Amino acid sequence: MTDLPTDLRYSKSHEWVRDEGDGTATVGITDHAQELLGDLVFVDPPGVGDNVEPGGDCAVVESVKAASDVYSPVTGEVLAVNEALGDAPETINEDAFGEGWIFKVKMSDPAELDSLLDAAGYTAMLAEED
Amino acid sequence: MLIYEQSRPGRHAPAQAPQEMADLSAIPESLRREQSAKLPEVSEMQAVRHYTRLSQKNFSIDTHFYPLGSCTMKYNPRAGNSLASLPGLLARHPHAPETHSQGFLACLFDLQEILKQVTGMHAVSLTPAAGAQGEFAGVAMIRAYHDARGDAQRTEILVPDAAHGTNPASAVMCGYAVREIPTGSDGDIDVDALKQVLGPQTAGIMLTNPSTVGVFERRIEEIAQLVHAAGGLLYYDGANLNAILGKVRPGDMGFDVIHMNLHKTFSTPHGGGGPGAGPVGVSQRLEPYLPIPMVDFDGHDYRWLTEDDRPHSIGRLSAFAGNAGVLIRAYIYARMLGRDGMHRVSEFSTLNANYLLKRLMEAGFDAAYPERRASHEFILTLKRQAKELGVNTMDFAKRLLDYGVHAPTTYFPLLVPECLLIEPTETEAKEELDRFIEVMQIIQQEAQTDPEQVKQAPHSLPVKRLDDVRAARELDLTWVK
Numbered sequence: 001m002t003d004l005p006t007d008l009r010y011s012k013s014h015e016w017v018r019d020e021g022d023g024t025a026t027v028g029i030t031d032h033a034q035e036l037l038g039d040l041v042f043v044d045p046p047g048v049g050d051n052v053e054p055g056g057d058c059a060v061v062e063s064v065k066a067a068s069d070v071y072s073p074v075t076g077e078v079l080a081v082n083e084a085l086g087d088a089p090e091t092i093n094e095d096a097f098g099e100g101w102i103f104k105v106k107m108s109d110p111a112e113l114d115s116l117l118d119a120a121g122y123t124a125m126l127a128e129e130d
Numbered sequence: 131m132l133i134y135e136q137s138r139p140g141r142h143a144p145a146q147a148p149q150e151m152a153d154l155s156a157i158p159e160s161l162r163r164e165q166s167a168k169l170p171e172v173s174e175m176q177a178v179r180h181y182t183r184l185s186q187k188n189f190s191i192d193t194h195f196y197p198l199g200s201c202t203m204k205y206n207p208r209a210g211n212s213l214a215s216l217p218g219l220l221a222r223h224p225h226a227p228e229t230h231s232q233g234f235l236a237c238l239f240d241l242q243e244i245l246k247q248v249t250g251m252h253a254v255s256l257t258p259a260a261g262a263q264g265e266f267a268g269v270a271m272i273r274a275y276h277d278a279r280g281d282a283q284r285t286e287i288l289v290p291d292a293a294h295g296t297n298p299a300s301a302v303m304c305g306y307a308v309r310e311i312p313t314g315s316d317g318d319i320d321v322d323a324l325k326q327v328l329g330p331q332t333a334g335i336m337l338t339n340p341s342t343v344g345v346f347e348r349r350i351e352e353i354a355q356l357v358h359a360a361g362g363l364l365y366y367d368g369a370n371l372n373a374i375l376g377k378v379r380p381g382d383m384g385f386d387v388i389h390m391n392l393h394k395t396f397s398t399p400h401g402g403g404g405p406g407a408g409p410v411g412v413s414q415r416l417e418p419y420l421p422i423p424m425v426d427f428d429g430h431d432y433r434w435l436t437e438d439d440r441p442h443s444i445g446r447l448s449a450f451a452g453n454a455g456v457l458i459r460a461y462i463y464a465r466m467l468g469r470d471g472m473h474r475v476s477e478f479s480t481l482n483a484n485y486l487l488k489r490l491m492e493a494g495f496d497a498a499y500p501e502r503r504a505s506h507e508f509i510l511t512l513k514r515q516a517k518e519l520g521v522n523t524m525d526f527a528k529r530l531l532d533y534g535v536h537a538p539t540t541y542f543p544l545l546v547p548e549c550l551l552i553e554p555t556e557t558e559a560k561e562e563l564d565r566f567i568e569v570m571q572i573i574q575q576e577a578q579t580d581p582e583q584v585k586q587a588p589h590s591l592p593v594k595r596l597d598d599v600r601a602a603r604e605l606d607l608t609w610v611k
Binding site: 041 | 541544547598599602603
């Protein structure tokens, strides 16, 4: 397995979140998640202005194999969504941690990030799942 | 080749030409067609060959072994079709008065009674026109029950993570929030997790038993007690009824509402989207809410039960009474089986599944739940093959087509990676099962020695490996000349 970005936090349900340092965060699904799903054909992002919370499904990614809910790792309000995914859902397959981001959120409680996994913790969880 | 591409101006088939010109006088001039319809112009023989060839390209239960898990692709007895095609049934108008429909109504009434007995439910309505509509009706009745009691705080339906996707969809359609219950490593529901989420907000739980992972939910009695104690109701998804037919009854397990897929368990033609029949059965406390119409018998005459008889009904689901032709076929099937035949269905379907499972495990395939006895279906996981050989479940499934076997269900349930859900049904002979095992072994061998052969399959079919990703991304459904 390739090394995971260490500047991200990870959820057990395979989302990543990047603290942008200004009270906002960017959320996507991990490379492992896109690999399990296979070629994505559709992304249904949250609406800008939606309130999201941990454990609540807020987006859907759909591949030829399955449709899967995306859960927000943190509480907050959606500031922006990655419109480019509408025409090119495969961006998530190609660059899950970069261009394949799904939405940006204004965090209500940045401390929530601490309860998420770091790269080492997520790697350990994947190893256990395997 | 499309039949339109064979078209030549002026060519025609006398057999299809109208014998006399239709009388158009009743159709206003303004509504009449000015140009003739763009129909293909072909000879009679071209038409015959075209459709015969198309039919030969079909994979169907009449031509191929079809172990499509969770779909119960069993043989559909021809007798069902011939009897359901009797003129009295076929030509009966849905508005025909009850006095002219006593035979038809008697068949439906008897079917209601048979389904009550075989499921252990208190009452049955046949009207839902498909499994999904049966589910919707079932959850709508749960909702009607709580509403009638003024119990408005119940907003959640619990669904196991292995459930058919229709379960959460039905719950949402009825206005409920869905909460997922995890499955343990032995295939049973995680009862501790269930206990944690049960509460005054629980409207009910939707279960399939045997579940979609192909094993019997062993703690069902305890689950029923827990859910009932919390004030919730139990919904039984009848998708896997074939495994327990005539042996165990959902009513006895404590379920309050059930839908049955007659097109599966009661052997009417299905696949390709229908038509289906999804009757619902209920315990006594839900009876007032059953969808109408139903059929009643006063010892002398049969009649429809409608709004007047059932003021608390959730209502009608279609203009008439569901798919009558499917219901009649299911009735004929049930009568042909009789009480003794009914339990042989589950005996042979589980025997066939367990035979296949055991032999495939001996042949080196990994069962998802190796320590569990299969129900009428079971799951193999090809995770190891995918990892070691780069040949995945989809490749196996496509290669099976080359050998004349319809692929089992692939990649469902989602919680088992690289899975094949295999359901042979009771109507397959041992020889056919042995051939399937043999073919699986051949493909396994090919995956080791010539993986490309498997990864590029199918090779022998008119359509090769489809680019399903591109098809989904660039959907194109129109043919332009």
